[in-house]
Amino acid sequence: ETGVTQTPRHLVMGMTNKKSLKCEQHLGHNAMYWYKQSAKKPLELMFVYNFKEQTENNSVPSRFSPECPNSSHLFLHLHTLQPEDSALYLCASSPRTGGGNEKLFFGSGTQLSVL
C-alpha cells in the first residue's frame, strides 16, 4: 500500500452534484495538502493543514470545502462546480509544515471531470 492513498481515482460529476474526494496517509505525517493540476499548468496549492488546523487557503472558491478530521485523513467536498474545475486533484503529506525544507509525498490523484 502506498503512503498516500486517494479515492476515487476518477470522478465525473454534473455541475449540480455534491461529491467528496478522500485522502489518507499512512506515513505518520502531521501536515496534509490539496493541490490542483490543470492541463498545461503548474501544480497549484489549494489548502494546507498542519496538525488538523488549516494554515493556508490559497484563495480557493467556496465551492471547494476541505475537511481534516485528523492528521491522517483529508477530504475535499465539492459542490456546484464549474467545467473549468475539471483537473487532477492531488493530495500530499509531509512531516510538518514550515522550515522551508519540506519534502511532500503525493497520492496518485483524482482525475475530476465536471460536465
Added chain:
Amino acid sequence: DQQVKQNSPSLSVQEGRISILNCDYTNSMFDYFLWYKKYPAEGPTFLISISSIKDKNEDGRFTVFLNKSAKHLSLHIVPSQPGDSAVYFCAASYSSNTGKLIFGQGTTLQVKP
C-alpha cells in the same frame, strides 16, 4: 506571476546520453529547491533536492546544480534510461513559508532506446 518556470515543455534524448532539465525562478527568498518526477496516472514522487547554501547535490545518476546569481537550477541525468521518461517538475520554497511548494509547469522527458 509565475515564480518558478520551466521553459522547455519537452525534451527528447537518446538512451545513455545526458538529460539536462532547466528551471528558472524569480523569488530571491527561495532557499530550498526540489525536483519531482511524475509518471502517467501516478502522483509526483520526490527525486532530489538542494539547499541554497549549496551549488550542487548528487544522488546516483541525478545531479542538481544551483546558480543563485542567475536564479537558475538544472537537473542532470546521466546516463539517461528509458525508465526515466516522465514529467519532471521543479519546485521551490523558503524557510518562513508554511511548507508551501511553488511548482513549475513541468518538462516531459522522453528517453529513446
